[in-house]
Amino acid sequence: MYSILLALIYLAFISLGLPDALLGSAWPVMYPMFNVPISLAGLITMVISVGTIISSLNTSRLIRKFGTGMITSISVMLTALALFGFSISDSFWMLVVWSIPYGLGAGAVDAALNSFVAEHYSSRHMSWLHAFWGVGASAGPYMMSYALISRNSWEYGYSSVGIIQIGLTFLLLMSLPIWKKQSELSAQKKIGHHHLKISEALKIKGVKHILIAFFAYCALEATTGLWASTYLVIHKGIQAEIAARWASLFYLGITGGRFLSGFISERLGNRNMIRIGLILIAIGLIVILIPSEIEIITLLGLIVTGLGCAPIYPSIIHETPTSFGAQNAQSIIGIQMASAYVGTTLMPPLFGVLGDYVSISLYPIYLLILLFIIWNMTEKLNKIVTQNAN
Template sequence: MATLLLIIIYLAFISLGLPDSLLGAAWPVMQSDLGAPLEMAGFLFMTIAGGTILSSLVSGKALKRFGTGKVTFFSTLMTAGAILGFSFAPSVMWLFLFAIPLGLGAGAIDAGLNDYVAAHYKAHHMSWLHSFWGVGATLGPVIMAQYIAGQNSWSSGYFVIAGIQFVLAVILLFTLPLWGKVKSSQNVSQDKQGRKESLGHEEQEKKKPLQIKGVKLALASFLFYCGVEATMGLWGSSYLVNIKGLTAADAAQWVSLYYGGITIGRFVTGFITFKVNNVTLIRAGQIIALCGTILLLLPLPSIFALAGFMLVGFGLAPIFPCMLHETPARFGKKHSQTIMGYQMAVAYTGSTFLPPLIGFIASQSTIQTLPLCMVVFVAAMYLSTEKLNQRDGSPASL
């Protein structure tokens, strides 16, 4: 029963990832069709992420009142309707209108399912859960690229994705009884990594969450992580079209490989967690991502840009789920749920404000500044986590 429900949860995370990569992949064509400036995609992205922040902050009350299953179903239905609205939108203003429910639905799904998996399933399932987000995020640009190349129609791409979302919503509707049958008291297996809470947690529990040493560094890591992930997804296609001279369809395919790197990396990470601890995986991922952004920055042929995109995706893969799973080990179980909420909110804040900031910089100069900004963001994330590791007494090198 628990295994069947886990499959349903994985499907729900596919639905969460599907719309996340669509706007960036379709924007080079949407911008021309709608007569919008380049930076408008950043403001649309900000609107979506703003709704996600809001729903993640209030999701706790909704989850307690209605349960994870019902909230997930309703949120998936809401995102399906919003994506369908995108496909029929005649102007940018309509896109902004439908961006609101799209963000609200995504935040509730993310917060609810992350909490449910952390409470009821083994630790490695967290990495696999986020790899299924990558499945959706990878399929989105692939589907969009087919309709851009074949019909030059971004609206048809959105229409097909909306149909997939509605199918997933129906599956969630018919499997709602499963959520009640899986007991909430189910024991959580100990993580193979064997990390235990430090003795200092007793004193930490007497403090308010934000007063605990290291929490602000953890929040900074989440801010820059999601800033990097979202900015690459939103502006990567425009960078490839305007700087590397690729067609919009080819650029969308390349961006799908970036998300493919995240997907494959998280699937592999799920197995690696049996032997390697979270801290090492986070550090290794950040170093790989930094190498990828540097490769994008160098004046090399287009094929190296493709390698850079894949390296960044593969490097980012273990970081987010491993940082989430480290929360109770670093800060104690009493405050872990509250700190987890803070981390998700700050992560979405990075997704909300950093991509539009890059769009503004690009509109004032050139989209060629994208790789440099990515190097700065990844380096800031790396420094934040290394300072946090020093606070925890973690080894300073691989």
């Protein structure tokens, strides 16, 4: 039964990743069509993130009432509806409206499945789980690139992903008896969770540090993915269709890195995996900073940055029960997701404003600042957890 659920969770995370890179890949073509500034891509991601924050903060309560399987099914269905909505949008404000159900669906499934895997599976599976998210995030730009080249239609890219989401929704609905059985087994083992309010969680030592780290990490990852194509087009002079494909290399680096992390994470431990990831991100961003007309250098920088991002998210999530107690993990993971999405909401749009009014060339410098914040907060958390253990 664990194997069946794990396969479904992997499929769900592929589905979760597929739409994430679509906007960044298509935006160089979309914004002239809607006659809006480049920076308004940030408004769409902001609306999506607000929805994810709301659903993440309520996931623990919803799971206790409806179960992980039902919440996951409904969430995927909402994202499918939103993607079809994107594909028929004929104005920018329609995109904004359809961003609402997309955000609500994405936040709930993310928090629910992360909590489930952190509780029931090893760090190896947590890494591979997020690798499957990377499979989706890497495939999304390729699907959009195909839609732009063969159909000259970004709308086709969104509708194609929507069809895949509908198929997954049916699979998840059919699997509800398996989720129910797992819930009964957990009850027999007396696996319980405390529902913590935000104010209660913040009183636990180290929680503030991990929330700031998660804020900065997801800000870094989202900003990198959203603005990579635009940076390549405007600053490097690469054609939009090619840039959309190259931007996927960042997600390809994340995906490959997470598959590799699964083989070594249990040996090295979550803390060391985070440190290694941050060092690789620093190397990748420095490479992107190098002023060179040799395009392969920028591509290598994106890949190395993706490799560095690979272990950080799953390692932080999987370490949560160890750092703050298994009974608090579900609530804290939900709050972590919300903090992460606040970073996703605020920081990519902020860079869009900087790109508009200062220069898009600030892209790698902006990311390096976020990197420093992550390093500082995770190292402080490690000291707190070590002191508490002693």
